[in-house]
Amino acid sequence: MNLQIAFPFERELSELSFDPSLVVLLAGVLAALIVGSLVGFILSLSVKGEAGRATVANLNARLRAWWVMVAVFGIAVATGGIGSLLLFGLISFLALREFVTLAPTRAADHQALFWSFFVLLPLQYYLIGLGWYGLFAILIPVYGFIFTAVRSVLAGDIDHFMARTSTVNWALMVCVYCVSHAPALLMLEIPGFQGQNANLLFFLVLVVQLSDVLQYVWGKLLGRHKVAPVVSPNKTWEGLVGGILSATAVGAAVWWATPFTPLQAGGMAFLICVMGFAGGLVMAAIKRDRGVKDFGTMIEGHGGILDRIDSLCFAAPIFFHVTRFFFDVSGQPVP
Amino acid sequence: MIAGALVRLSKLISGARAVFTTPIEGDAQRIFFANHTSHLDFIVVWSALPKNLRVKTRPVAGRDYWVKGLVRRYLSAKVFKGILIDRTPRSATSEEKQQAARAAIDRMAEEMGDDSSIIVFPEGTRGSGDEISPFKSGLYHLCRLKPNVQLVPVYLDNMNRILPKGEALPVPMLSRVVFGEPMEMRRDEPKDAFLERTRSALEKLRENHT
Numbered sequence: 001m002n003l004q005i006a007f008p009f010e011r012e013l014s015e016l017s018f019d020p021s022l023v024v025l026l027a028g029v030l031a032a033l034i035v036g037s038l039v040g041f042i043l044s045l046s047v048k049g050e051a052g053r054a055t056v057a058n059l060n061a062r063l064r065a066w067w068v069m070v071a072v073f074g075i076a077v078a079t080g081g082i083g084s085l086l087l088f089g090l091i092s093f094l095a096l097r098e099f100v101t102l103a104p105t106r107a108a109d110h111q112a113l114f115w116s117f118f119v120l121l122p123l124q125y126y127l128i129g130l131g132w133y134g135l136f137a138i139l140i141p142v143y144g145f146i147f148t149a150v151r152s153v154l155a156g157d158i159d160h161f162m163a164r165t166s167t168v169n170w171a172l173m174v175c176v177y178c179v180s181h182a183p184a185l186l187m188l189e190i191p192g193f194q195g196q197n198a199n200l201l202f203f204l205v206l207v208v209q210l211s212d213v214l215q216y217v218w219g220k221l222l223g224r225h226k227v228a229p230v231v232s233p234n235k236t237w238e239g240l241v242g243g244i245l246s247a248t249a250v251g252a253a254v255w256w257a258t259p260f261t262p263l264q265a266g267g268m269a270f271l272i273c274v275m276g277f278a279g280g281l282v283m284a285a286i287k288r289d290r291g292v293k294d295f296g297t298m299i300e301g302h303g304g305i306l307d308r309i310d311s312l313c314f315a316a317p318i319f320f321h322v323t324r325f326f327f328d329v330s331g332q333p334v335p
Numbered sequence: 336m337i338a339g340a341l342v343r344l345s346k347l348i349s350g351a352r353a354v355f356t357t358p359i360e361g362d363a364q365r366i367f368f369a370n371h372t373s374h375l376d377f378i379v380v381w382s383a384l385p386k387n388l389r390v391k392t393r394p395v396a397g398r399d400y401w402v403k404g405l406v407r408r409y410l411s412a413k414v415f416k417g418i419l420i421d422r423t424p425r426s427a428t429s430e431e432k433q434q435a436a437r438a439a440i441d442r443m444a445e446e447m448g449d450d451s452s453i454i455v456f457p458e459g460t461r462g463s464g465d466e467i468s469p470f471k472s473g474l475y476h477l478c479r480l481k482p483n484v485q486l487v488p489v490y491l492d493n494m495n496r497i498l499p500k501g502e503a504l505p506v507p508m509l510s511r512v513v514f515g516e517p518m519e520m521r522r523d524e525p526k527d528a529f530l531e532r533t534r535s536a537l538e539k540l541r542e543n544h545t
Contacts, residue, residue, distance in 0.1 A: 097507045107495075
């Protein structure tokens with residue numbers, strides 16, 4: 001039953017589960033959740049008016065879902081590499097399912113989709129487990145890109161061929177390739193940071209999700225000027241600036257859990273927030289294009305799983321590569 | 336236990352969300368009739384039913400498919416207790432086909448007894464999912480034999496993409512099982528009017544809930 005043998009970084013990660021800085025981070029998140037839930041409870045007692053009640057009910061539904069999500073993520077990170085791989089693999093699976101449900105594909109794409117779900121997706125995460133960076137980085141953009149197009153063309157249906165093939169590729173890139181860069185942080189080799197890579201994963205998820213939450217909070221409190229009225233009418237400049245700045249501040253404040261200096265941690269957090277906003281905007285455009293408000297109904301108050309991870313999709317690969325380039329030993333340019 | 340596992344598996348693959356436009360209550364006998372695009376259809380409808388209805392509901396399925404192999408035979412005999420119908424070969428004359436169809440309807444009515452509900456696909460065969468084909472007359476003749484049963488329209492959304500005709504392996508997507516308002520056969524209702532009325536009930540579910 002020892003699956004973990006196949007994973008070279010497993011040993012380091014089992015030590016990680018006791019990493020004190022991770023425990024402190026998790027405790028901080030739980031404290032914030034408790035405060036948030038109390039605020040939600042007080043608001044539910046004092047709120048007046050139809051619209052206000054609906055907003056508070058939605059807020060409390062979101063908070064309940066946050067408790068579950070934090071518990072699941074906490075357990076996954078604590079169980080080390082295998083837990084994180086399984087969790088993000090499952091997230092990719094569910095996200096891909098939501099994406100493909102909305103995407104206009106035809107019967108001729110069935111085989112390409114089957115391969116996407118049951119071969120490319122598991123393989124991508126297995127490569128992270130193996131620590132095989134070289135193939136991990138090109139599996140979907142090179143092999144997947146070519147294979148899915150060839151598989152669809154062999155089915156002999158030319159109607160909207162380019163749109164359909166692009167759709168399958170986008171689904172794979174967003175839901176599998178991009179998301180897989182979050183657990184791929186566990187592959188990095190950062191001098192002086194051995195055995196603590198789970199902190200990086202925690203840092204990424206904390207900052208990107210906090211940025212979403214704080215943009216929502218600032219937007220509800222002060223939001224006046226719409227930032228992208230056509231694509232995402234609920235996003236405001238006030239929410240955007242307030243959310244990004246405060247999430248960046250939190251990111252800088254937890255520098256001690258990362259391999260970064262406070263300034264570097266702040267810079268990374270800012271990058272994550274900006275990419276997160278960009279991801280959310282692009283996903284919103286896809287939803288509008290398909291005429292839906294949410295990708296699914298899986299998470300109460302939030303919508304589907306893609307609605308929750310839309311900002312992670314773009315933040316994860318950029319954070320991964322910037323960290324790898326500047327901090328990973330193998331990312332250094334060869335002299 | 337196996338029934339429970341099957342229900343969960345089919346929900347995982349089809350991500351099926353059951354939508355009840357009106358609650359289905361009471362222990363009337365029912366004929367659930369649905370549009371048909373994939374081999375998974377009846378399992379999905381069956382799984383979407385609340386347990387108290389599910390145990391009394393039997394799918395009507397082709398014998399040739401469900402007697403092949405131990406697993407299929409076990410599932411159809413013990414788990415969902417399918418009413419297996421002989422399919423007539425394509426080469427049969429129209430008279431033979433008619434005779435077989437009549438025999439099949441009689442079997443269904445008989446197997447329903449005065450307790451079981453059934454799931455049927457009145458289009459008679461799987462379609463591409465683009466449109467709902469005209470109903471075969473089977474539903475009409477069955478209702479003549481069982482005039483007091485409730486007819487419940489069930490619209491299956493997106494199943495044609497999960498397991499299209501001609502494919503062996505399913506792709507996981509989210510589907511929906513929309514249960515419409517129960518209806519009944521009217522007294523002396525002409526066949527064509529009845530078949531069109533029931534078919535348009537599915538069309539309405541498709542327009543209003545997708």
